[in-house]
Amino acid sequence: MPGLFLCLLISVYPDKQIYMTVIQKLKIAERPLVSVEFFPPKTGIAHNTFNKGAGELTCLTPDFVSVTCGAGGSASGSTLEISKQLRGLGYDTVMPHCTCVGVSRGELARLTDEIVAQGFRNIMALRGDPPRGEKFFKPAADGFRYAAELIYFLRQRHPQLCIGTAGYPEKHPEAYNKAEDIRHLKEKVDAGADFVTTQLFLHNHVYFEFVEKCRAAGIAAPVVPGLLPVISLEQINRMRTFCEFHVPDVLLRNLEAAQNDPVKMERIGLYWAIEQISELVESGAPGIHLYLLNRAKTAFYPELFACLSRVRGR
Numbered sequence: 001m002p003g004l005f006l007c008l009l010i011s012v013y014p015d016k017q018i019y020m021t022v023i024q025k026l027k028i029a030e031r032p033l034v035s036v037e038f039f040p041p042k043t044g045i046a047h048n049t050f051n052k053g054a055g056e057l058t059c060l061t062p063d064f065v066s067v068t069c070g071a072g073g074s075a076s077g078s079t080l081e082i083s084k085q086l087r088g089l090g091y092d093t094v095m096p097h098c099t100c101v102g103v104s105r106g107e108l109a110r111l112t113d114e115i116v117a118q119g120f121r122n123i124m125a126l127r128g129d130p131p132r133g134e135k136f137f138k139p140a141a142d143g144f145r146y147a148a149e150l151i152y153f154l155r156q157r158h159p160q161l162c163i164g165t166a167g168y169p170e171k172h173p174e175a176y177n178k179a180e181d182i183r184h185l186k187e188k189v190d191a192g193a194d195f196v197t198t199q200l201f202l203h204n205h206v207y208f209e210f211v212e213k214c215r216a217a218g219i220a221a222p223v224v225p226g227l228l229p230v231i232s233l234e235q236i237n238r239m240r241t242f243c244e245f246h247v248p249d250v251l252l253r254n255l256e257a258a259q260n261d262p263v264k265m266e267r268i269g270l271y272w273a274i275e276q277i278s279e280l281v282e283s284g285a286p287g288i289h290l291y292l293l294n295r296a297k298t299a300f301y302p303e304l305f306a307c308l309s310r311v312r313g314r
């Protein structure tokens with residue numbers, strides 16, 4: 001019956017699909033979804049760049065956009081504000097992120113109730129990283145230790161919510177090994193997560209192997225690949241301070257050889273992303289989630305824009 005209702009809705013709103021959650025879109029899509037991650041800007045200048053970029057990116061018409069969340073309850077406030085702003089710009093499916101860092105379950109109840117009350121129907125549920133300078137994650141008093149606990153809590157509290165969770169093709173840095181990490185991912189899906197978005201990777205084979213292992217472990221949820229269109233060596237080095245990923249030798253060598261030519265370096269990185277996207281799409285990936293780091297300009301690199309438009313069926 002819900003399926004019939006959905007079909008009726010889509011026939012009335014053929015290209016808008018405004019009432020659909022990410023998982024509903026994933027389930028009916030005849031092509032991979034294209035999505036973009038934003039983060040709440042911290043300074044005035046960053047705000048201006050964000051406003052300009054977010055406005056321009058509407059012409060890419062992503063299937064959904066997500067908004068990251070920093071540590072603590074106040075950061076969740078800016079995630080919600082930016083999510084509302086994006087909706088105001090015309091992005092119809094916006095997914096705020098929510099983390100367990102520094103917040104009790106009572107505060108999480110209040111925060112997520114507010115997200116739902118504001119009309120958002122998707123949440124990316126995460127444990128979050130320890131605050132800068134701290135090595136280990138410490139749950140807040142009466143808070144959650146793992147994302148699976150938050151996901152279970154959200155699923156009970158808001159059964160209709162679409163919940164996303166994070167997956168790590170190259171293993172989460174704290175996990176003992178890949179098998180253990182996938183077991184914990186299964187716990188998140190069993191707790192109620194609808195789909196998985198991966199950490200960035202630069203070698204597609206790690207994604208293919210990861211998906212295979214997920215399926216073997218009984219994880220049936222869609223696994224959306226997260227991609228960073230690289231623009232410089234410095235960017236890679238910065239990203240590697242907070243997430244683990246392997247940089248293919250050939251990419252590294254080419255970027256190093258172009259170190260004194262930022263335009264060439266950007267072209268090398270973006271062509272790498274285009275090749276990754278093309279292969280992922282050909283292999284049936286359910287979506288392409290772009291970590292553009294609020295840098296809309298990247299998506300407008302003509303070849304990348306053309307590639308994304310092809311994925312979008314335009």
Ligand code: FAD
Pocket residue numbers: 067068069070071097098099124125126127128129130145146147148165166167172173174175176180181184188197198199200226
């Ligand atoms: P978890 O799934 O809880 O896993 C954390 C670690 O604990 C893993 O090593 C896991 O194997 C282990 N583990 C899980 N369950 C158990 C258990 N029962 N027993 C023992 N070990 C266990 N960070 C932010 O701060 N804000 C964001 O907005 C944000 N967005 C992200 C979006 C995506 C798509 C991704 C991939 C990451 C994002 N992150 C974000 C980073 C993420 O918060 C960190 O990687 C964090 O360290 C782990 O979060 P998690 O939700 O994967 O945690």
